[in-house]
Amino acid sequence: MPAFLKLKSEEFHEAGPAAPSLTRDILFEHVSFTYPSMGHPVLHDLNLRIQPGEHIALVGENGAGKSTLAKLLLGLYQPDSGRILVDGIDLHDMQLNSWRAKVGAVFQDFMRYPLSVQDNIGLGLLDKKDDPAAIQQADEMSRASEFIEHLPQSYQTLLGKEFEGGHDLSYGQWQKLAIARAYLREAHLLLLDEPASALDARTEYEVYRQFRDVARGKTIVLISHRLGSARLADRILFLHQGSITEEGTHDELLASNGSYAQLYTMQAEWYQEKAGTAHE
Ligand SMILES: Nc1ncnc2c1ncn2[C@@H]1O[C@H](COP(=O)(O)OP(=O)(O)OP(=O)(O)O)[C@@H](O)[C@H]1O
Numbered sequence: 001m002p003a004f005l006k007l008k009s010e011e012f013h014e015a016g017p018a019a020p021s022l023t024r025d026i027l028f029e030h031v032s033f034t035y036p037s038m039g040h041p042v043l044h045d046l047n048l049r050i051q052p053g054e055h056i057a058l059v060g061e062n063g064a065g066k067s068t069l070a071k072l073l074l075g076l077y078q079p080d081s082g083r084i085l086v087d088g089i090d091l092h093d094m095q096l097n098s099w100r101a102k103v104g105a106v107f108q109d110f111m112r113y114p115l116s117v118q119d120n121i122g123l124g125l126l127d128k129k130d131d132p133a134a135i136q137q138a139d140e141m142s143r144a145s146e147f148i149e150h151l152p153q154s155y156q157t158l159l160g161k162e163f164e165g166g167h168d169l170s171y172g173q174w175q176k177l178a179i180a181r182a183y184l185r186e187a188h189l190l191l192l193d194e195p196a197s198a199l200d201a202r203t204e205y206e207v208y209r210q211f212r213d214v215a216r217g218k219t220i221v222l223i224s225h226r227l228g229s230a231r232l233a234d235r236i237l238f239l240h241q242g243s244i245t246e247e248g249t250h251d252e253l254l255a256s257n258g259s260y261a262q263l264y265t266m267q268a269e270w271y272q273e274k275a276g277t278a279h280e
Pocket of ligand 1 (some may be wrong): 035036037038042060061062063064065066067068069
């Protein structure tokens, strides 16, 4: 069972209106959220409008609330106060299954299914599961095809340590399959929470760039600590202790010389130093 279904709270609605067929507009209105085990809110009075087809990057330090925001958007948790509207419909009142069917999500704790490569990618997509052309396109986009070609039975290779003869993959290879699976869903909204953290910075950048190019017209929310990938987004939101403290394009945020600019400069210097020592 996918991780996000396990997280699902019992109190969510399965009645109510279905998710709109075309996601036009996502609106966070004064959203606050507190985990029951925490004494203070993780998100405070957050206001955010995501335009249709917009590519958003959510960045900020560890614990700023980025994943929590993504989970609220998926309907895994409900705000304590405020509301999240999709095309004007409160997520709380919507049939969550129909909403999730329109969202392709890759979380840090993505699932690894003890199935063949092909089934791992096409899982739950009856129309796509046996469509090799669609699967191959998704793999090329996620760069999964590079290692699949070298597996003993290519797409039919059985994955997972659970099976005798099952082939295990590296974390980064599993991650590429999860990205391919999300791409194949033809979702209106793609929610990518550190989808490529196990990949090196250059591969992450390439995967995200390709994803962005093929996903034109779809809304993308990317969470990444690598600001080199985040800079490809139409708009970057910098989260600090549960509030959006800076927002704009990469160039605008650099020009404003705030926390984003500092973090970006630090990362750029780090990569330059690393490249320098590699050449010594
Ligand atoms: N299930 C949970 N129960 C209780 N507290 C949680 C839970 N998930 C996250 N938190 C806490 O909420 C805060 C925000 O966490 P969140 O994962 O949203 O941050 P983040 O910005 O995505 O961080 P990171 O960059 O490290 O992934 C943190 O203090 C975290 O410890």
